[in-house]
Structure formats: structure tokens, C-alpha cells
Amino acid sequence: MGDSTDRDRAIQGARPEAGSKRYGILIVDDEEAILESLRLTLSGDYRVLTAPTGKEALEILEREPVALVIADQVMPGMSGVEFLEKVIELDPRIMRLMLTGYADLSSIVRAINEGRIYRYIAKPWEPDDLRQNVKRALEAYELAGENVQLASALADANERLRKENVYLRRQIEGRYAFDQILGSSPAMNRVFDVLEKVAQTDATVLLSGETGTGKDLVARAVHYSGTRKDRPFVAQNCGALPETLLESELFGHKRGAFTGAHADKLGLFEVANGGTIFLDEIGETEPGMQVRLLRVLQDGEIRPLGAAETRKVDVRIIAATNRDLRKDVKEGRFREDLFYRLRVVEITLPPLRERQIDIPVLAHHFLDRFNKKMGKDLRGFTNGAMERLMANHWAGNVRELENEIERTIVLSGDAQTISVEMLSEDIRGEGPSGAIAPAWAPDDPDLNRAVDALKSHMILAAIEEAGSKSQAATRLGIPRQSLQKMMKRLGLTDSET
Numbered sequence: 328m329g330d331s332t333d334r335d336r337a338i339q340g341a342r343p344e345a346g347s348k349r350y351g352i353l354i355v356d357d358e359e360a361i362l363e364s365l366r367l368t369l370s371g372d373y374r375v376l377t378a379p380t381g382k383e384a385l386e387i388l389e390r391e392p393v394a395l396v397i398a399d400q401v402m403p404g405m406s407g408v409e410f411l412e413k414v415i416e417l418d419p420r421i422m423r424l425m426l427t428g429y430a431d432l433s434s435i436v437r438a439i440n441e442g443r444i445y446r447y448i449a450k451p452w453e454p455d456d457l458r459q460n461v462k463r464a465l466e467a468y469e470l471a472g473e474n475v476q477l478a479s480a481l482a483d484a485n486e487r488l489r490k491e492n493v494y495l496r497r498q499i500e501g502r503y504a505f506d507q508i509l510g511s512s513p514a515m516n517r518v519f520d521v522l523e524k525v526a527q528t529d530a531t532v533l534l535s536g537e538t539g540t541g542k543d544l545v546a547r548a549v550h551y552s553g554t555r556k557d558r559p560f561v562a563q564n565c566g567a568l569p570e571t572l573l574e575s576e577l578f579g580h581k582r583g584a585f586t587g588a589h590a591d592k593l594g595l596f597e598v599a600n601g602g603t604i605f606l607d608e609i610g611e612t613e614p615g616m617q618v619r620l621l622r623v624l625q626d627g628e629i630r631p632l633g634a635a636e637t638r639k640v641d642v643r644i645i646a647a648t649n650r651d652l653r654k655d656v657k658e659g660r661f662r663e664d665l666f667y668r669l670r671v672v673e674i675t676l677p678p679l680r681e682r683q684i685d686i687p688v689l690a691h692h693f694l695d696r697f698n699k700k701m702g703k704d705l706r707g708f709t710n711g712a713m714e715r716l717m718a719n720h721w722a723g724n725v726r727e728l729e730n731e732i733e734r735t736i737v738l739s740g741d742a743q744t745i746s747v748e749m750l751s752e753d754i755r756g757e758g759p760s761g762a763i764a765p766a767w768a769p770d771d772p773d774l775n776r777a778v779d780a781l782k783s784h785m786i787l788a789a790i791e792e793a794g795s796k797s798q799a800a801t802r803l804g805i806p807r808q809s810l811q812k813m814m815k816r817l818g819l820t821d822s823e824t
């Protein structure tokens with residue numbers, strides 16, 4: 328197949344359909360099968376153009392309006408990164424997605440460090456995942472366009488126009504709300520799918536996930552992208568107050584309801600009327616509070632402390648927990664009926680260590696943020712540093728990553744790039760790569776002696792834990808006689824035989 332046929336095909340694909348306002352997407356890959364499969368997935372919703380090389384793709388870009396390019400990383404001739412850099416020169420507004428092998432960590436790191444891509448798609452991809460990534464990229468594209476328009480409209484605004492813009496901007500802020508949540512891993516895409524559906528409803532949402540996984544962020548995003556966004560968003564940490572105080576915070580009280588209640592107080596449910604209340608750490612609530620919350624969910628009614636009558640409220644509830652509420656229900660710590668009322672929609676935010684692929688985007692996001700905040704100009708991460716960040720366990724999830732980047736920038740002196748040595752000790756790790764560092768390293772360099780030491784250690788620990796030699800043997804996965812022999816050889820046989 329010669330160049331010209333490929334070219335013709337590309338040009339044919341470039342012709343917009345009559346009257347179509349659909350966005351143009353240009354896909355560049357040297358593999359025909361991949362081009363076909365992407366075209367199949369996307370051509371229902373977009374105007375899809377394809378090119379087999381970066382060079383031909385650039386020619387198409389000269390003539391055709393394109394909002395998004397998807398480029399393979401590894402191509403003969405011009406690489407994906409080189410191509411995307413040319414695209415930036417040509418028109419920086421064009422959104423850039425990269426296709427990349429999932430296992431190829433360092434190419435991902437380089438792509439994001441050097442190619443300044445919007446996000447990448449790991450091969451092999453799920454068609455739904457791909458559509459989701461494309462949709463979000465195009466939303467960001469549209470948003471950027473709207474912002475430019477907004478800025479020029481603002482420039483010659485009179486009072487009335489300004490008011491309209493405030494409204495416009497609010498709308499855009501609502502969409503920004505989801506835009507603040509970064510990540511393009513399959514796990515996060517599933518979260519976005521549910522978020523989009525749930526935002527436009529009044530459904531009660533239960534957010535679960537380890538600390539630092541973004542529960543707060545998501546709760547706000549749900550509120551600010553839904554129909555209640557112009558009404559209040561109120562948050563209360565249910566684990567932070569003793570029960571009576573929490574009750575008075577949430578439901579309010581009448582003057583004289585208890586010692587110290589000098590005046591009537593409006594509860595947060597009434598403050599949030601028409602809007603959303605975010606009940607953080609819902610798993611920490613006492614049984615009495617759980618009953619009262621159930622009543623709000625069932626009847627939409629609250630009763631302030633010391634008040635005779637109940638009052639109606641219209642409040643959307645978003646609850647969050649880092650506990651395993653199912654287990655709490657089973658063990659009688661949390662009311663089952665309340666649990667089911669809360670989890671009309673349940674969104675579980677995955678721990679960061681299960682979505683390593685999101686780490687470069689987050690790290691760059693925090694780098695930009697703290698660069699600005701501290702007036703610094705660090706340009707990125709060395710590939711080594713990024714690999715360590717991706718391999719780390721992150722018990723504190725995104726919050727811990729955020730703190731790590733902040734700390735690194737504070738201490739960066741006049742470094743231009745974040746390198747391995749600048750990271751905290753526990754993230755830096757030892758040896759060539761933190762990812763493959765062994766959990767246990769012997770002091771003794773002699774291999775046989777080290778193996779014997781490890782065997783002795785494991786055998787003694789197994790006997791101690793299992794309580795008998797035969798059970799220890801089962802646990803160690805060896806026959807009892809072998810254990811016997813091994814212990815003798817290692818000099819461990821003194822007591823019972």
C-alpha cells in the first residue's frame with residue numbers, strides 16, 4: 328500500500344459531513360488495525376480523520392479544523408512526543424491524547440514530562456474508557472474556548488453584561504468542579520461515569536474511600552455541578568463533636584434547650600435548605616444520631632433541640648466515610664436501614680496505589696499549583712523521581728502526594744527539576760528502584776548463610792505462631808519430616824522432638 332492511498336484515505340476522512348458541527352478528531356498511528364478500531368469507536372459521535380505518520384498528520388492539521396489529536400507513542404519516523412510538540416507549536420489549544428503501552432512506565436513518564444499531553448490512554452483500552460477520555464478532553468477544549476470569549480466579553484462590559492457574566496461564570500465553575508478531579512485511570516473513569524449521572528439528580532450519595540482519596544473534593548463537585556449549585560453547600564465532620572453538640576449543630580436548638588443555649592440557633596440542615604449537606608465521617612455517629620438522620624432521610628423533617636414541632640427541609644445529603652460500613656452494619660455499629668437510605672448511589676474512591684497511572688498528572692498539577700503559590704519555576708520531574716512517585720505506597724493517598732510535592736518545592740533551593748534526591752527518604756527508597764526493593768535484606772553478603780538465616784527466622788516464627796511443629800510445617804508448605812531435618816541442620820532442635 329503506497330503513500331498516496333493512505334493520504335487519500337486521510338483526506339477523505341477529513342471531509343466534514345454536510346451541516347455537521349461535530350468536533351474533528353485526528354488519529355495518528357502506524358498500525359492500520361488501531362486506526363480502524365479507534366475510528367469505529369469514535370466515528371458515531373465525531374468527525375474522525377486518520378493518518379499513518381506524524382508528517383501526514385501535520386499536513387492535515389494545516390487544512391482541517393481539529394479539536395483533538397490522539398497519537399501513538401511509538402511510530403517510525405516522528406515519535407508521538409515529537410509530533411505532539413509540533414502540534415503545540417501549530418495550535419496550543421488542540422487537546423492532545425497519547426496512546427501508550429500500559430507496562431511502559433518510563434515512556435508514560437517521558438510523555439507527560441516532555442510532550443505536555445492532556446492525558447494518555449493505556450493499551451489495550453476499553454472502548455467506553457476511550458470515549459470517556461475523549462469526551463472529557465473535548466469538554467476541556469470547549470471550556471477553554473468559552474473562557475476566551477468570556478474574557479473578551481468582560482473587557483467591554485456594562486453593568487448588565489457583567490451580571491450576565493457572573494451567571495455565565497458560575498455555570499462554567501460548575502463544570503470546572505469536575506475538572507478539578509484529575510485522573511484518567513479506568514478506576515477514575517468509572518467514578519466520573521457515575522458522577523456525571525448523579526450530579527443532575529437529588530439522589531443521596533455515599534462516598535467511601537481511604538483518607539485523602541478525594542471524598543471532599545467529589546462531594547463539592549457533585550454539589551457545584553448540579554441544579555442546587557446556587558444554594559448553600561454545608562459540610563460537617565460527624566466525628567469531630569460529641570453527640571449533643573453535633574445534634575445542635577445539625578438540627579439547631581431553641582433558647583434554653585440546655586444550659587448555655589442563650590438564644591435560638593439555626594441548624595445546618597436549615598442553613599443548607601435548598602442546597603446540599605455533606606456529612607463527613609458518617610460512620611462515627613452514635614446510635615441516637617443515626618435515628619435522627621434516618622428521620623430526615625425518610626420524612627425530610629428535622630426537630631431542633633427543645634422545639635415542640637418538626638420542620639420540613641429540602642436538603643440533598645452526601646455522606647462520606649473511610650470505614651467499611653458494611654462491616655459496621657454486620658457488627659451492629661451502624662443501622663442497616665440508615666445505610667441503605669444513604670447508599671442510594673455509592674461511589675468508592677480507589678486508593679492512589681491502585682491507579683498509579685494517575686500519579687504523573689496529579690504530580691504535575693500540584694507542581695503547577697505550588698510553583699505559583701511560592702513564586703517558583705520548577706519545570707518537572709526527572710524520570711527517576713517520577714518512577715519513585717509512581718511506585719510509592721501512598722497510605723495517605725492524594726493528600727500525601729500533595730504534601731510531598733509541596734515539601735519538595737519548599738526545600739528545592741534553586742533546582743530546576745525535581746530529582747530523586749529531593750524526595751523524602753521513605754519515597755526515595757534504597758537501591759536502583761523502590762519498586763523492586765526487597766522487603767527483607769540480609770546484613771550478611773554470603774548467600775548460603777543469608778538463606779539459612781532467613782530459613783531459621785521463618786521456621787521459628789511459624790512455630791511460635793502455629794503453636795506446633797506439624798502445623799508450622801503446613802503453614803510453611805513443607806512436609807513435617809523436612810522441617811525436622813532442616814531444623815536439625817540449622818541447629819534449631821533442642822526442646823521437644
Ligand SMILES: Nc1ncnc2c1ncn2[C@@H]1O[C@H](COP(=O)(O)OP(=O)(O)O)[C@@H](O)[C@H]1O
Nearest residue numbers: 507508509510538539540541542543544725726
Ligand atoms: N482526583 C484528584 N484530583 C485532584 N486533586 C485531588 C484528587 N483527589 C484528591 N485531591 C486533592 O487531595 C487532597 C485530599 O482530598 P480530600 O477530598 O480532602 O480527601 P478525603 O476527603 O477523601 O480525605 C485535596 O487537596 C484534594 O483537592
Ligand SMILES: [Mg+2]
Nearest residue numbers: 539542543607
Ligand atoms: Mg475528607
